[in-house]
Amino acid sequence: MVKDFLVFLDAGHGALDAAGNYVTAPSKQYKHSKGAFHKDGWFYEGVFNRTLTNVVARKLRDLSIPYYMVSHEWADISLNYRVDVANWYAKKVKNTLYVSNHANAGGGSARGFEIYTSPGNTTSDKVAELHWNNVKEVVGDRISRYRDDTTDGDHDKEARFFVLTRTSMPAILVEHLFFDNYEDALLLMDDEIVERFAEAQVRTIIEAQGLL
Ligand SMILES: [Zn+2]
Numbered sequence: 001m002v003k004d005f006l007v008f009l010d011a012g013h014g015a016l017d018a019a020g021n022y023v024t025a026p027s028k029q030y031k032h033s034k035g036a037f038h039k040d041g042w043f044y045e046g047v048f049n050r051t052l053t054n055v056v057a058r059k060l061r062d063l064s065i066p067y068y069m070v071s072h073e074w075a076d077i078s079l080n081y082r083v084d085v086a087n088w089y090a091k092k093v094k095n096t097l098y099v100s101n102h103a104n105a106g107g108g109s110a111r112g113f114e115i116y117t118s119p120g121n122t123t124s125d126k127v128a129e130l131h132w133n134n135v136k137e138v139v140g141d142r143i144s145r146y147r148d149d150t151t152d153g154d155h156d157k158e159a160r161f162f163v164l165t166r167t168s169m170p171a172i173l174v175e176h177l178f179f180d181n182y183e184d185a186l187l188l189m190d191d192e193i194v195e196r197f198a199e200a201q202v203r204t205i206i207e208a209q210g211l212l
Contacts, residue, residue, distance in 0.1 A: 014076025095212035112145030128156035
């Protein structure tokens with residue numbers, strides 16, 4: 001049993017069940033008029049979230065950095081359960097961190113990368129700032145836009161998302177581009193972009209240990 005550090009990985013929403021049905025709310029998918037994407041033009045956010053999170057997990061495993069996946073392989077497990085699991089293990093481990101992976105939808109014209117933390121100035125903001133810088137460094141101008149809110153002195157946006165406010169440990173929620181924008185969706189299907197987003201996240205997880 002890990003004692004010093006554990007990162008909880010949360011791939012947002014659900015994905016495809018054994019029969020190939022997308023088991024997530026309709027708002028978490030988009031049918032592009034051209035391109036193949038996950039199936040016949042459909043982009044499934046939950047599938048992307050797992051593709052990325054699985055690369056992060058593989059890298060952490062290679063580095064012997066302890067992680068625990070609180071999302072299911074495909075089922076859309078309740079947020080309550082994901083947070084309960086993390087909070088239970090957090091009582092047994094000295095330092096913990098929660099990272100939730102998503103892609104955004106904004107009506108088609110919105111593009112870019114965002115990080116969210118809970119309102120107020122906490123350790124989560126410091127972790128988010130590390131991640132902002134790592135994504136800038138590793139992904140750079142391969143993506144079109146970094147969407148930030150610097151009115152409170154850092155780059156993250158703040159929202160009362162369940163996994164950010166109900167977790168007992170520092171938590172960030174990352175919105176990897178907009179899957180209902182065609183150009184952003186193409187980037188999200190690009191293995192090198194996924195690899196770079198995952199590498200940035202691993203570096204953040206390593207560096208965040210110094211803040212917890
Ligand atoms: Zn999402």
